[in-house]
Amino acid sequence: MNAPCYTMAMDLGVCQLRNFSISFLSSLLSAESSHVQLDNSSSGASVVAIDNKIEQAMDLVKSHLMYAVREEVEVLKEQIKELIERNSQLEQENTLLKTLASPEQMAQFQAQVQTGSPPTPQTAATPGPTPPSGMGEFGVGGSLQQH
Numbered sequence: 102m103n104a105p106c107y108t109m110a111m112d113l114g115v116c117q118l119r120n121f122s123i124s125f126l127s128s129l130l131s132a133e134s135s136h137v138q139l140d141n142s143s144s145g146a147s148v149v150a151i152d153n154k155i156e157q158a159m160d161l162v163k164s165h166l167m168y169a170v171r172e173e174v175e176v177l178k179e180q181i182k183e184l185i186e187r188n189s190q191l192e193q194e195n196t197l198l199k200t201l202a203s204p205e206q207m208a209q210f211q212a213q214v215q216t217g218s219p220p221t222p223q224t225a226a227t228p229g230p231t232p233p234s235g236m237g238e239f240g241v242g243g244s245l246q247q248h
Contacts, residue, residue, distance in 0.1 A: 199207070213219070 202210070
């Protein structure tokens with residue numbers, strides 16, 4: 102009856118709680134069933150006792166689950182906080198890049214966004230360093246060098 106336990110805190114807590122609860126309930130029920138077998142005349146009282154034990158066990162399970170859920174909520178709140186901070190940082194970078202981009206670059210970007218094409222590498226409008234004499238526009242490996 103052992104289920105695989107996962108590495109996430111919530112899954113691990115639930116798995117441990119499940120194993121604990123199953124063994125706890127089994128021990129309670131086996132102890133109660135021995136009383137039932139020994140005292141058949143008071144079967145109504147035994148059923149009530151079993152019901153009370155089950156209710157206590159379920160309350161215990163509920164409290165453990167609530168604790169595990171609270172822990173998971175705290176972890177998720179922290180992740181949300183980090184994501185909000187990262188989003189804010191990226192928005193600031195985006196605003197800065199928009200202010201630094203030339204109108205031509207912005208127009209090209211908008212056109213790429215509308216067509217859904219991936220961004221193409223910008224070829225510099227200003228000439229780059231002149232390659233050593235005898236090589237022309239091709240580098241050592243024969244590939245075109247980007248200026």
